[in-house]
Amino acid sequence: MNILVVDDKRSVRDYIEKMLTAFGHSVSTAANGLDGFEKAQQSPFHLYIVDHLMPLMNGVTLSKNLKQTPACAQTPLLFMTTQEIKDLESLAEFSLFDGVIKKPLIEADFIALVHRIINDSAIKIAL
Template identity: 55%
Template structure:
């Protein structure tokens, strides 16, 4: 599974990349929303992990752009925030996020969420092969 992690904090990027790689997946990193949008248009991703507050293009703007693009509109988004999940629930865009998690990231919780998305992708691939 190819996953794009978008966060302006290098330490967070490295932590998430290590967790994702430990589960056997491929990871690309982007430093902000603008960087991520360019990579998403070039890459073949099955999951986006996106930080909320970033320079140039924040996570909400990025998610709107990704969901509005035919190539990435069906790719799930794990949205990360330091602001608390409750602050995001009032956003019109909240429904665009497939999962919202608080930062700092709890590793066990992140791995549980990651496995939910990866097993769903593998089930879809299996169904397509059988059909």
């Protein structure tokens, strides 16, 4: 799977890239939402992993832009946040997320959620 990780913290990007490549995934990274949006338009990805609070373009705006772009719209999106997930549920854009996970990440939970999202999207494509 080709995965795009968008997070403004290099340590988080590096940590996620290390976890995902250990499972055989190909990982590209972006340092903010604008960088991530540009990369998403240049190459196809099987999954977007997007941080919530970033400079230039936050994760909610990036998610909205990705889902409004035909070439990106069907790609599943995992949203990461330091806020309480229940606080995000009131966002109009919450339905754009195929999964939401709280940071700091717990490796086993993160990997399980990534694989669930990938498997769920594969089932949708097969139907």
